[in-house]
Amino acid sequence: MDAVEKANAERQRKWVKDQKIGEGTYAVVYRGRELSTGRKIAIKKIKVGQFKDGLDMSAIREVKYLRELKHQNVIELLDVFSSKTNLNLVLEFLDTDLELVIKDRSLVFLPSDIKAWMAMTFRGLEFCHRNWILHRDLKPNNLLIAADGQLKLADFGLARDFADPGYKMTCQVITRWYRPPELLFGCRYYSTAVDIWSVGCIFAELMLRTPYLPGESDMDQLKTIFRALGTPTEEDWPGHTKLPDYVPLGQFPKTPLRDLFTAASADCLNLLNKCLVYDPKKRISAKEALNHPYFFALPYPSHPSKLPKPVKKESHIIIEEVEGNVDFSGPGPGVKANPPNKLKRKLSDDESEGKRSIARRLDFGQRGSS
Structure with a gap:
């Protein structure tokens, strides 16, 4: 046994698989524990043999980016080891x-609760963006919640770096209901604004308790967006008619957000509107969002430990993390918040590797509970 095999075997012995709790097309997830401490962990076993060209790119991405991102609002990758022909990711449990929180109608959300979840989402995303990483699949079931209430960004299988602004990227990313209009129109050069649109859709979903923009196809997704926010003009969004997949889809009037979000504060609606601006260049950044008056006005964000949580079987979230983009029935209240399309996990034009230095972790302390 050479040094590499020996080191791998030593890492493998640190972790114990207790129970299989989920299986997707390309991975099996186990609940486990750390042998020395008994701490609960999750082991995500990637089925390497499933791929003709070796290891799936999503597994490489997940390992690559999670090893670099250490933040309280990003899921922690504890270890990686190989076993036979499989790659095993050891993740915090x-x-x-x-998504489960949103769909549990027995839970009542206070404005301070929504503010806390949004603050933690923006903190995690700001850290990713500050370190030149796009998530590209933000949605409620990729925002995991720890036992102490901390929200953490997870599933980095579609993430990529964006250090080179002239590099062509795929537009076939981000689950449809959370995908911004520029990607639906085939834009291949984009940046952090695509994640911000997704966060805006999540923000709206927290207030509505149902998906905000549930389109049934890519074209219907655009129509759903335009019906909600009005058809963009060249003044609203310069150059959008020149995008590769642009097609005119009719004229829809702009409906004020206040008509739908009747209970929201003025600051809340202002931030939501800044996330859902058509022109990506004018969309708010995660850093700017964290400094928005919404987060500094009463009521202050709830403390994570005070946030509502459903009583459920602990296995469900792990299954969701594996399944990622599963087919579900059509949209509507109480329906799974995934559109009926699968994203391609292997992205041929997205494989640039770049060196990034990881900036030190910011401490956005909680401002108090209500």
Whole structure:
């Protein structure tokens, strides 16, 4: 046994698989524990043999970016080891997700609760963006929640770096209901604004308790967006008619957000509107969002430990993390918040590797509970 095999075997012995709790097309997830401490962990076993060209790119991405991102609002990758022909990711164990919280009608959300979830989402995303990483699949079931209430960004299988602004990227990313209009129109050069649009859709979903923009196809997704926010003009969004997949889809009037979000504060609606601006260049950044008056006005964000959580089987979230983009029935209240399309996990034009230095972790302390 050479040094590499020996080191791998030593890492493998640190972790114990206790129970299989989920299986997707390309991975099996186990609940486990650390042998020395008994700490709960999750082991995500990637089925390497499933791929003709070796290891799936999503597994490489997940390992690459999670090894670089250490932040309280990003899921922690504890270890990686190989076993036979499989790659095993050891992740911190997180027992629920934001989608389950939203769909549990026994839970009552206070404005301070929504503010806390949004603050933690923006903190995690700001850290990713500050370190030149796009998530590219933000949605409620990729926002996991720890036992102490901390929300963490997870599933980095579609993430990539964006250090080179002239590099062509795929537009086939981000689950449809959370995908911004520029990607639906085939834009291949984009940046952090695509993640911000997704966060805006999640923000709206937290207030509505149902997906905000549930399109049934890519074209219907655009129509759904335009019906909600009005058809963009060249003044609103210069150059959008020149995008590769642009097609005119009719004229829809702009409906004020206040008509739908009747209970929201003025600051809340202002931030939501800044996330859902058509022109990506004018969309708010995660850093700017964290300094928005919404987060500094009463009521202050709830403390994470005080946030509502569903009582459920702990296995569900892990299954969701594996399944990622599963087919579900059509949209509507109480329906799974995933559109009926699968994203391609292997992205041929997205494989540039770049060196990034990881900036030190910011401490956005909680401002108090209500």
